[in-house]
Amino acid sequence: MVLMLLPFTFSCLDDDGTGSLPNEPTAYVSFYNGTNEASDIQIEVDSTVYDRKAFDFGEFIDYWYFYTGERNFSFVDSDSDQSLLDTAVNLGVEKAYSFFLTETGDEYTTLFIEDSLETPVNGKALIRLVHLSSDGPEVNLFQRDHEEAILESLSFLESTDFVNVDTGETDLILKASSDDQNEVVRLNDIHLREGRIYTVVIRGKLGAESNSADAIRLQLIRNYPNY
Numbered sequence: 001m002v003l004m005l006l007p008f009t010f011s012c013l014d015d016d017g018t019g020s021l022p023n024e025p026t027a028y029v030s031f032y033n034g035t036n037e038a039s040d041i042q043i044e045v046d047s048t049v050y051d052r053k054a055f056d057f058g059e060f061i062d063y064w065y066f067y068t069g070e071r072n073f074s075f076v077d078s079d080s081d082q083s084l085l086d087t088a089v090n091l092g093v094e095k096a097y098s099f100f101l102t103e104t105g106d107e108y109t110t111l112f113i114e115d116s117l118e119t120p121v122n123g124k125a126l127i128r129l130v131h132l133s134s135d136g137p138e139v140n141l142f143q144r145d146h147e148e149a150i151l152e153s154l155s156f157l158e159s160t161d162f163v164n165v166d167t168g169e170t171d172l173i174l175k176a177s178s179d180d181q182n183e184v185v186r187l188n189d190i191h192l193r194e195g196r197i198y199t200v201v202i203r204g205k206l207g208a209e210s211n212s213a214d215a216i217r218l219q220l221i222r223n224y225p226n227y
Contacts, residue, residue, distance in 0.1 A: 027091035028063040030115075031055070032221070034102040034132035034203045036214060039079040041101070046072050057213070058203065060221045068093050075101060075108070084108045100201070102132040102157070113159050115223075117197075124164040125192040128199050131156050133216050135206045137176040139184060144171035153177050167192045172200060172218055187218040197223040 033041060033055050041055045045066065055061065068091045075085045085108040091097065092114075100111040111130065120126045129141050129151045136156060140149035143165060151160045154177075169191050176182040184206070192198065199221045208214040 025068045025093040026065045027068050027093065028096040029066050029091070030063045030096075030098045030223075031061040032098065032100045032130075032199075032201060033057055033059050034100055034201065035084075035108060036103065037077065037084065037108075039077045041084065042076045042078045044074040044076055044083075058219060062223075063096060066091055073099070075110075085110060087112070098199075100130055100132055100159075102134065102203075104134045109157070111157050111159060116161055118162070120195050120197065121164045123167065123194055125167050125194060126162040126197040127151070127165050127192070128160050128162045129154055129202070130159045130199060131202045133202045133204055133206060136184065136202055136216060137178065137206070139174050139202065140177050140180065141200065142173040142175060144173065149175075149180075162197065165192065167194045172220070174202065174218060185216050185218055187220060190220055199223055 031043065034057070035041070036057060043050045043055065050064070070088060070090050072086065072088050074083045076083050085101070087110055089097070089112055096115040096117055098113045098115055100113070102109060102111070111132070113130075118126070127150065131139065131154045134156055138153055138155045140153065141151040142148075143150050146166075150163060150165050154160055169189060171186055171188045172190065173186040174184045176184055185202075187200075201219045201221060202216065203219055204214050204216040206216045208216065
């Protein structure tokens, strides 16, 4: 049901940048910047530049339209005009995907996911977890006042499927899988709404200073904002 709504509910651009709905078969791609790149990142696809304001650390770009088939994505440092990462992917008709950018040491890398879209169970929200912290441990995700983890055993450069969770005001608590008493980081006082779909991103570095911009954090993204 959610996939059927995508063409009508999202602010997207087609391949020629006109903003009009394409007549050819399309796929939908979102982007998240989990890198520490100091300059803005520019997205190019098959040498076409997508004109957008700053795509900075922690920024999420909601779904854009793209023509299907084999596509070459480049993520370019806008100051030097040098590509940080090039990758070829195959986009299927009426399918949705997400790019998550991060780095390992001095190398940039990406996690490319085909999004499994479904409608949340009545009274619930959907959440998935994406691990982009290169020095972070394998983790479990807990919800406040719940003894059992809602998502388990996730390592760097992995993503879970979407799962149904309780709605309302809550905390999300990240703990090391090896020791459920070892709290890595938490996100306090968020409000999950019934019928909404969310991604929780683990970003930053465990070894960074806790008050620095690079410190490990949980970031909640609302997917499909008009749904």
